[in-house]
Amino acid sequence: MSKIMVVDDEVLLRSMLKDALEEAGHTVVLAENGQAALARAKSESPDCILLDIMMPGLDGYETCAALKANPQLAATPVILISATTDLRVIDRAEQVGATTVLPKPVPIEQLEQALILALNPPKL
Numbered sequence: 161m162s163k164i165m166v167v168d169d170e171v172l173l174r175s176m177l178k179d180a181l182e183e184a185g186h187t188v189v190l191a192e193n194g195q196a197a198l199a200r201a202k203s204e205s206p207d208c209i210l211l212d213i214m215m216p217g218l219d220g221y222e223t224c225a226a227l228k229a230n231p232q233l234a235a236t237p238v239i240l241i242s243a244t245t246d247l248r249v250i251d252r253a254e255q256v257g258a259t260t261v262l263p264k265p266v267p268i269e270q271l272e273q274a275l276i277l278a279l280n281p282p283k284l
Contacts, residue, residue, distance in 0.1 A: 161185035162279055165206035167197040167223065168241070169215045173265070177210065180268045186275075194218025198226055201233050208278050210271070212264070213242045213249065221256050228257035237278035241266055 164186045166177045171192075178188045189204045191197040193215050201209060209227065213220035220240050227233045237259040242249050245263060253261045259278045262270060 161187070162207035162275070163187040163189060163204065164275065165189045165191060165197065165201060165204065165209045167191045167194070167209065167215075167220075168212040169193055170212070173212075177266065177271075180271070184268075184272060194220070194223035194226075197223050198230075201227060201236070202230070205232075206236060208237045208239065208275060210239050210241060210266075211258075213240050213253075221252055224253070224258050225256040237281075239271075239274050239278055 164181050166174055166188055168174045169192055174190050178190060181188045189200055189206055191200045194217055197211065211220045211223060224238045224240065227236065227238060238257065240253045240258045240261045241264045242261055243264045250261050260274055262274055
């Protein structure tokens with residue numbers, strides 16, 4: 161399957177997502193914040209990044225924008241996760257280059273579908 165990076169400051173959520181993704185056959189790389197995500201993404205080259213928006217230090221928007229500004233990582237799909245479903249979240253996510261936004265907690269079926277779409281974008 162794919163190598164997925166999970167970035168969240170909540171240990172329990174990171175662990176739950178890691179377990180679910182590994183059970184689905186993915187390799188999982190973890191990062192606890194935006195700074196760690198930037199460093200790990202460069203060294204690990206994940207196929208997709210699942211990124212929490214609300215984190216101390218670099219938030220998910222800032223981290224996503226930094227990932228997209230790096231030529232090595234710009235094409236890597238980034239799925240933001242958010243506890244809020246406010247339309248402004250979706251607008252901002254699009255502005256920073258995120259592939260999509262999922263609700264938090266993330267339903268595993270919805271996550272798998274989002275990963276399929278992010279890793280296999282439709283051809284136009």
